[in-house]
Amino acid sequence: MNSYVKKDLKYIWHPCSQMKDYEEFNPIVIEKGKGVWLYDVEGNKYLDCISSWWTNTLGHSNKRINEAIKKQVENIEHVIFANFSNKPAIEVAEKLVKMTPDRLSKVFFSDNGSSAVEIALKMSFHYNMQKGNTKKKRFVALSDAYHGETLGALSVCDIDEFNKVYKPLLLDTLRVEGPDCYRCKYGLNRDNCNAECFENMKKCIIENHEEISAVIIEPMVQGAAGMKIYSPVYLKKLRKLCDKYDIHLIADEIAVGFGRTGEMFACNHAQISPDFMCLSKGISSGYMPMSVVMTTDEIYNCFYGDYEERKLFIHSHTYSGNAMACAIALENLKIFEEDNIIEANREKGELIRKLTLEKAKLSKHVGEVRSIGMITAIEIVKNKETKESYPWNMRVGYEIYKIALNKGLVLRPIGNILYFIPPYIINKEEIEFMVNTCFESIEEYFKREK
Known part of the structure; x- marks a missing residue:
């Protein structure tokens, strides 16, 4: 445990968190970001596929916005x-x-x-x-x-x-x-x-x-x-x-x-x-x-x-x-x-949807893929035929999220819903990494649970 994590656990109360979880699953201290990527103090990098709570539309450390800040602060x-x-x-x-x-x-x-x-x-x-x-x-x-x-x-x-x-x-x-x-x-x-x-x-x-x-x-x-x-x-x-x-x-x-x-x-x-x-x-x-x-x-x-x-x-x-x-x-x-962001979004959103649907067809754990624009969500279910959900206290989405983090993907769930809401500047290779890593994490979780 590095010194930043120790001080974080000593002084900070995080939102949407049971702090007791942090005793085993320590907070990740981010040092910098660039584009769709986040870099922690230990040198690991993560693809931010949730746009840091749905807000980072144009990527981290965007050059034009950085310059606008420098100009305004003067x-x-x-x-x-x-x-x-x-x-x-x-x-x-x-x-x-x-x-x-x-x-x-x-x-x-x-x-x-x-x-x-x-x-x-x-x-x-x-x-x-x-x-x-x-x-x-x-x-x-x-x-x-x-x-x-x-x-x-x-x-x-x-x-x-x-x-x-x-x-x-x-x-x-x-x-x-x-x-x-x-x-x-x-x-x-x-x-x-x-x-x-x-x-x-x-x-x-x-x-x-x-x-x-x-x-x-x-x-x-x-x-x-x-x-x-x-x-x-x-x-x-x-x-x-x-x-x-x-x-x-x-x-x-x-x-x-x-x-x-x-x-x-x-x-x-x-x-x-x-x-x-x-x-x-x-x-x-x-x-x-x-x-x-x-x-x-x-x-x-x-x-x-x-x-x-x-x-x-x-x-x-x-x-x-x-x-x-x-x-x-x-x-x-x-x-x-x-930069005609809206039109570019439609093309990237369709690619995310297409790749996700292809992967979902091969998984018995995905009930539905729902998508609109640059939002694609995956619902994990217990039974695809009956659409039966997992009980909330199993924390299936949370466990998959932890596996994905170890593979370099920030995939914070909503219950048993996993979703992609990446920054709009994401490219094809990053989209492929995002979708593939998500499904690898899903399958790894259920293999472990057998």
Whole structure:
């Protein structure tokens, strides 16, 4: 055990971890990164196929972003964002308005995804209170949803590992059974269905519309639910029903925005525009914490007026509109445009999907391969015919993850779901290494368990 690991275990409490596990499975101390690769203090290297929690879109130590940071740090690193502004924030806001779906014309800055969700929930509720819609005090969210881990965000989550213990503190959210295309109750396929499962949402909204302020949803992919990918028809139906009953639609694109699904934004698959769009992660390519909430002129104007009217939206974070983060985001978005990242993503995503499907056909342990854009997920099952899952306490995915690490692949699972969400700059050889190593690790685990 090197000195860094000893000090880490002595001083640091890691997130999403049972620290007792670290006694046998020590933390890996990363010294540097380049492209899709991470290098630890002992000289080992690992392919980062999860983009360091889905955020590093353009690879580690990207030369252009590095230069943008150097340039910005010589000017201004941070300045109060109330009654002050900065050039990178203004320029990135302009770019975001031009590239996001129609109607999203205002940008509210914050510093992380959970905060963006909190802001959208608060804005929706506050808007309705100022409009006199005083019954509209509740939110609707899908089963197995994940939207962050502050109390407001947890209120619209539905994953026990995150929110069960805090339920006495949480908002009374209306919960709707979400799409589960792998185990579809209607026996249909997401590629050609009419989102028949939307009936659950429709029933909830019709029965409770007078008290619903907003519906929040992860467009196209429920990430922490196990990369559940569903039909864009679901989003089209949801937008139409929200319009009918004067309900806000909040699109949580924190994980799926900025090209991850093969479109710049996941809502583009359904050609809809939400009332709020929460963005983070890929906006700054993992370099610095940053998030924004995009919203409409109608919502913005509801808070516009004389100070004495008390209509203002008071929600502030110290690092809102941080000049360094905005400079990074601006360069990130320029690279997207100039290097045609979206089109390249589609080709690479298809290659990942193709190679994964080929390997999955030869494995009796993979139940489904689900894929969209630069997201490909593999569900490990006990029985392919019945789609029976392994019990969570077997930690099958976690054990495969540990084997893969020894082979040089960061493959952090969600339960028994393994997934590829690599940086967009990954090349063909790296894709082949990623897929092959994953399946080698799966087979090694089950041979060991026999």
